[in-house]
Amino acid sequence: MYKYSDFDTATVRARVAQFRGQVERRLNGSLTEEEFRPLRLMNGLYLQLHAYMLRVAIPYGTLSAAQMRQLAYIADRWDKGFGHFTTRQNIQFNWPRLTDVPDILDALADTQLHAIQTSGNTIRNVTADHFAGAAADEIADPRPVAELIRQWSTDHPEFQFLPRKFKIAITGAAADRAVIRAHDIGLQIVQRGDEIGFAVLVGGGLGRTPMLGQVIRDFLPKADLLPYLEAIVATYNLMGRRDNKFKARIKITLFENGIETLRAAVEEEFLRTRPAFSGVDQDWLAGIEAQFAPPAFRAADPAPFEAALKVDPLLRTWASRNLAAHKQPDHAIVTVSLKEHGQTPGDATSEQMRVLADLAERYGYGELRISHEQNVILPHVARADLPQVHAELLRAGLATANVGLLSDIIACPGMDYCALATARSIPIAQQLATHFRDIGLEEEIGQLKIKISGCINACGHHHVGHIGILGLDRAGVENYQITLGGDGTETAAIGERAGPGFAYDEVVPAIERILRAYLELRSDASESFIAAFRRLGPAPFKTALYGEGQRDAA
Amino acid sequence: MSRKFTPKIVTANDLRAGDVVYLTASDDWSRHHHEAEFLEDEAIAELRLLRALGQGDIVVGPYLAEARQGTQGPEPVHFREAFRTRGPSNYAHGKQEATNV
Numbered sequence: 001m002y003k004y005s006d007f008d009t010a011t012v013r014a015r016v017a018q019f020r021g022q023v024e025r026r027l028n029g030s031l032t033e034e035e036f037r038p039l040r041l042m043n044g045l046y047l048q049l050h051a052y053m054l055r056v057a058i059p060y061g062t063l064s065a066a067q068m069r070q071l072a073y074i075a076d077r078w079d080k081g082f083g084h085f086t087t088r089q090n091i092q093f094n095w096p097r098l099t100d101v102p103d104i105l106d107a108l109a110d111t112q113l114h115a116i117q118t119s120g121n122t123i124r125n126v127t128a129d130h131f132a133g134a135a136a137d138e139i140a141d142p143r144p145v146a147e148l149i150r151q152w153s154t155d156h157p158e159f160q161f162l163p164r165k166f167k168i169a170i171t172g173a174a175a176d177r178a179v180i181r182a183h184d185i186g187l188q189i190v191q192r193g194d195e196i197g198f199a200v201l202v203g204g205g206l207g208r209t210p211m212l213g214q215v216i217r218d219f220l221p222k223a224d225l226l227p228y229l230e231a232i233v234a235t236y237n238l239m240g241r242r243d244n245k246f247k248a249r250i251k252i253t254l255f256e257n258g259i260e261t262l263r264a265a266v267e268e269e270f271l272r273t274r275p276a277f278s279g280v281d282q283d284w285l286a287g288i289e290a291q292f293a294p295p296a297f298r299a300a301d302p303a304p305f306e307a308a309l310k311v312d313p314l315l316r317t318w319a320s321r322n323l324a325a326h327k328q329p330d331h332a333i334v335t336v337s338l339k340e341h342g343q344t345p346g347d348a349t350s351e352q353m354r355v356l357a358d359l360a361e362r363y364g365y366g367e368l369r370i371s372h373e374q375n376v377i378l379p380h381v382a383r384a385d386l387p388q389v390h391a392e393l394l395r396a397g398l399a400t401a402n403v404g405l406l407s408d409i410i411a412c413p414g415m416d417y418c419a420l421a422t423a424r425s426i427p428i429a430q431q432l433a434t435h436f437r438d439i440g441l442e443e444e445i446g447q448l449k450i451k452i453s454g455c456i457n458a459c460g461h462h463h464v465g466h467i468g469i470l471g472l473d474r475a476g477v478e479n480y481q482i483t484l485g486g487d488g489t490e491t492a493a494i495g496e497r498a499g500p501g502f503a504y505d506e507v508v509p510a511i512e513r514i515l516r517a518y519l520e521l522r523s524d525a526s527e528s529f530i531a532a533f534r535r536l537g538p539a540p541f542k543t544a545l546y547g548e549g550q551r552d553a554a
Numbered sequence: 555m556s557r558k559f560t561p562k563i564v565t566a567n568d569l570r571a572g573d574v575v576y577l578t579a580s581d582d583w584s585r586h587h588h589e590a591e592f593l594e595d596e597a598i599a600e601l602r603l604l605r606a607l608g609q610g611d612i613v614v615g616p617y618l619a620e621a622r623q624g625t626q627g628p629e630p631v632h633f634r635e636a637f638r639t640r641g642p643s644n645y646a647h648g649k650q651e652a653t654n655v
Contacts, residue, residue: 027570029611047614049634050641050648051572080647095647097571344644415634416642424637426644476632 001064001367002147002291004112011155012109015116019043020102027099042122044115045101048419054093054101055118056108060128060146060170061089061377063368065357070111072353078104083353084417085338085346087372087410087461088167089127090118094417116154121162123153123233129171129178130371133294134333134379136325140189140196142172144289145225148281152226159233163240164248166233167205174490179372180204181212181492182464184250185232190219197221202232202262203254206458210494211251214259216266224270227277231270239265295365295380297328302383315390318401323386326379332386334364334378335371336393337400337408341433344426345411346374355396363389372461373410375403406448406515407433410461414454414471415478421454423471423478428452428507435508436515445515447528449488464488466530467511468495478504484514484541485533498542510545517544562599563590563621563628564606565638566613574638574649575613577606583613585649587639588627593618 004012019039026036040046044055056071063071071091075083078100079093086092096104108114118125126146133141149168153159159166169178170187180186186201198220204213220228236250239257247256254262309316324333336356339345348356356376360368363385369377381389393399402408409432412418414425429452436442451465455472462468468483479501486495502510515529517540522532533541564577565587575583576590584590593599599618606616620631630636641648 027611033569033610033614047567047572049638050574051567080645094642095572099570347644415637416644424643426642430644473634478633 001062002059002143002288008112008151009109012112012114012116013106015043015114016102016105016109019105023098023102038120040101041119042116043101043105044118045096045098046119046419048094048417049415049421050417051095052098052101053417054096054104054115055086056091056093056113056115057118057125058085058089058091058113058370059150060126060132060143061130061370061372062128062132062143063370064111065360065366065368067111067113068353068357068360068368070107070113072350072357074104074107075350075353077107081351082347082349084344084413085348085370085374085376087374087412087459088125089130089370089372090125091370092413094413119165120160121164121166123149123156123159123162123166123168126150126153127167127169127178127183127372129173129176130369130373130375130377131177131324131333131379132172132369133292134326134331135173135175135177136327137175138173138327139191140172141292141294142170142187142189144285144292145187145189146170147288147292148226148285149229151284152229152281158237162233162237163242164245164250166236166250168229176488176490176492177371179461179464179488179492182206182210182461182488183213184236185229186213187225192219195221198225200228200232203251203259205249205251206461206463207249208246208456209249209251209255210458210463211255212492212494214254216259216263223279223282224274226281227273228266228270230273231266234273235262235265235269295367297331297365297380298382300330300382300384302330305383305386308387312387314394314399314401315387318390318399319386321401321405322403328380330383332381332383334381334386334389335403336376336378336398337402338375338398339402339408339433340397340400341402341407341437342430345409345429348376352396352398355392355398359389359392373408375408402442404447404449406436406442406445406450408449409433410449410451410465412453412455412460414452414460418454420457421471422456422473423454423480424504425452425454425460425469425471428469428471428480428504431508432511435512439512441515441519444519444525445529446525447530448515449530450511451486451488461488462486463494464492465495466533467514469507469511472501474501480504480507482510482514482545484538485530487530496538498538499546513544514541517541559596559599560631561621561623561628562593562618563587564593564599564602564616565590565619565635566606566616569610569612569614572614577602577616581605583609585652587621587630587635588624590621590628592621592623592628
């Protein structure tokens, strides 16, 4: 894993000291809220519905055991004993006092964490495939490049006041587990002959105007990455609209100008940026790559695991749901679900964080990952150790075997926390998970991605859920729109709205009607909901929702 | 035609703790909605908001929120304001936590 250089340490500490002074000046009246607000946002501090919220970056979703333990400590000392993992590989603390935030930032810096550029119109936390460095299907670990981008984008003087926020995601595999098509820039490591490079997508984004990214370069040589990124962001900085917040993202720049015009402008800028990079960035990258060398995987006979599978049905179910193929055949990638039925998606208590840190240390080479799907990953576990890991997860209430199933729901904080929300998300997720468990249909329904957002900004990725749910305020009442057929992977698609929305207490029955129709209509149990939807189109599901001839009403 | 004025209260968040607070008739900030000053006159409501805006050393982001008169005092009209009087629905945190103690 990456260790801060002296420069990194000094940068982060200096920022904390600056912010400490800014908080003092806010409290003694030297700074008005208007003056202070952009300063606190630059350090990830929001004011939400009931309290402040501190958003901490987990760069490319990678945490060490020591960092996870520090997050637990912060949750206990300055918050309410829990944290919320988000769809952008951040952790949010929901109850800090303004007066404590400088101390929290110092505590984060103690373990090389920070909250810089987790808000504001800057380049945000760079996200990556949560199986990075472990996945069997990976061409290369995308995290060294993500770290290079983090260093390049942090405090980049040209990009502190972009027209709007700017999000970059990267994957090293053809399978897209990082939703790169829904990011301002999506990067995919690709191989052409012996050469490693990047497919570069631009202009993806969800929110008010959902769009999938388009390819601006199908093969960018590895060494050209930073100058090319700089060319894209510089072009956007000039071409992007500043007259209308809702039209300020690069997806609108792309939509209004077209990919050819945008590409030509970027390539022209690239002629200027490229000579400015002397190659020093590639020297840095080489240094960073050395720090991401894989751990010395121990050889371990997986026989004890194979034997335990035969006699332990709980282990068998969990293994069938929560494990993924590791590049080392005698290892596995373990997804620890933070989606226990009835609990808040993405929340972990400080005790659970400590258990995860301990497990990472004992069985996982000290490494953890956070997924955009709001789960925690132990990326490298010897298969021989899986029975012990499962037993300890069971004891900590962390062995929910639902990864990829209906209850593995993405939900934004919604109006339970967020000042921007128009309706609640969390209770909808809780009710869906418990209802389908109670009626015994979750296993039978199989692979399904439900994603819930509590406002049009779509932090819950509802547009790319197989079933998406969007909470709105309709004349002072919570109302939920359902979208169908979305997909956040390499076969990305924006879901289409099914029809009129549903009241808060009508959402679960509505989803049940859709899913009972699916169970009726699927060709056999191997046809997933999304496959059936693609074969059949939306009509039968709309009929299930609204009845014959009713779907165009209201 | 201008819209008919409906009764309001002044609410904000506490600068230090972030907690939801309400402006009272005695110029204090209360943590309880029912202790808020009930404002039935638009001109007075605007004046009270101006007063709150001048207290940036105590509160953040004051605004006028719809309210109706209840048995204990003003009650929220919109569900967002109702949530602000309690806290989140997934844990007994926030104001509801204090009332549980």
